[in-house]
Amino acid sequence: MRNLVVFYSLEGNTRLIAESIAKAINADVLELKTKKKYSDKGFKKYFWRGKSVIFKEKPELLYLDKDINQYDNIFIGTPIWVGTYAAPLNTFLKNNKIEKKNIGLFACHGGGGATKFFNNIKKEIPNNKFIGEIDFMEPLKNNKEEDVRKAIMWVKELIG
C-alpha cells in the first residue's frame, strides 16, 4: 500500500502535521503551492483568502510532482478558511480525479473546528473510503508536541 500526504498550508501549522504524519508512515508528500502569492498584510490577509473560499476560486497551483493514481492511501490536510477547506484545494480536487482511495482528513484551525471541511470534502469526492479525520487548534501556537504525538498515533492506528 502506497501512502501520500497532500496538503496546503499558509502559516505552517498544517505543514507541521503533514510532515509529521508523512514521516511516521513513510509517505510521499505533495505540498500544494499557489502560483500567485496572496497579500499577507492585516485585514487583506483575511479578505482575499476569505473571498477565495466564498467564491470557490481555483487559484493556479505550481506543478504537482506526484501522481495521485500511484497511491492507495491519501491523507489530505488544510487550514480552515471561513469554516471549510482553503481555496487551493478547490484547484487540486478539480484537476485530480480522486476515486477508490482510502482517505484520511486533517485540518488546523483557530478554534472553530473542522466539521464543515470534513462534510464538504466528502461530498466533493464521494467515491472513496473515508478512514479517519482529525483536527488541531493552531499547533504552532498551542500544544505543538502533544499535537504532533496525537497526529502520529492517529495515522499509525489508521494504517498500522
Ligand SMILES: Cc1cc2nc3c(=O)[nH]c(=O)nc-3n(C[C@H](O)[C@H](O)[C@H](O)COP(=O)(O)O)c2cc1C
Ligand atoms: C482567511 C482565513 C480564514 C480563516 N477562517 C477560519 C475559520 O473560519 N475558523 C477557524 O477556526 N479558523 C480560521 N482561520 C485560522 C486558520 O485556520 C488557522 O490559523 C490555521 O491553523 C492556519 O493553518 P496554516 O498555518 O497551515 O496556514 C482562518 C485563517 C485565514 C487566513
